[in-house]
Amino acid sequence: MSKVFYIPGEPTAIDYALELTDGPTVTYVTNWTRETLDQLAQRYPGVVIGEEDSFIEQQERALSTNPEEITEAEYHAAMSGPWPPLVWQLGDGVESFKGSEPVEGNITLIYARKGSRYWRFRGVATLPHPLIAQKIQHH
Structure with a gap:
């Protein structure tokens, strides 16, 4: 499953995460601008990286309405x-x-x-x- 950068409670993701491996070290960066979580946090306080399915569940809760x-x-x-x-x-x-x-x-x-x-x-x-x-x- 893919990982995404997003702010909990917000209905839109910032970007998908790209996994970069350098030997035993794994780093996740944004797919578009190649920024790390720490770099993104400067512009998007509260940003996290998580599983795409968890983000989608959050998005659905945030965007669904009552009849x-x-x-x-x-x-x-x-x-x-x-x-x-x-x-x-x-x-x-x-x-x-x-x-x-x-x-x-x-x-x-x-x-x-x-x-x-x-x-x-x-x-x-x-x-x-x-x-x-x-x-x-x-x-």
């Missing part, structure tokens, strides 16, 4: 927008679909309808329909 109620017109506009909806599903009395354009990373806009009520929120593109239905039940 907000929207109008029927907003719902249908999203469904018929310039890009086709992804993963359109119906189950548990709830219809849902995901926007095909990512907001950031693996985060996309998710739309849901139950009866005559409509919602939109940001969530991971892989969020299964039963969890989408569960999320809107509480709103």
Whole structure:
């Protein structure tokens, strides 16, 4: 798994880490500018180096939102927008679909309808329909 430089709590990474080996010594530098962690810390206080999957989990938590109620017109506009909806599903009395354009990373806009009520929120593109239905039940 790749390593990345990032600031905990921030939704964007600074850069991927490149591993440089000189005999038994391993150093990580930024992929783009070849800066070390100490050098980056001068410009980005609090920067850390970590596993990409941990950063992605943090990014998803930071960028996901709670469902907000929207109008029927907003719902249908999203469904018929310039890009086709992804993963359109119906189950548990709830219809849902995901926007095909990512907001950031693996985060996309998710739309849901139950009866005559409509919602939109940001969530991971892989969020299964039963969890989408569960999320809107509480709103």
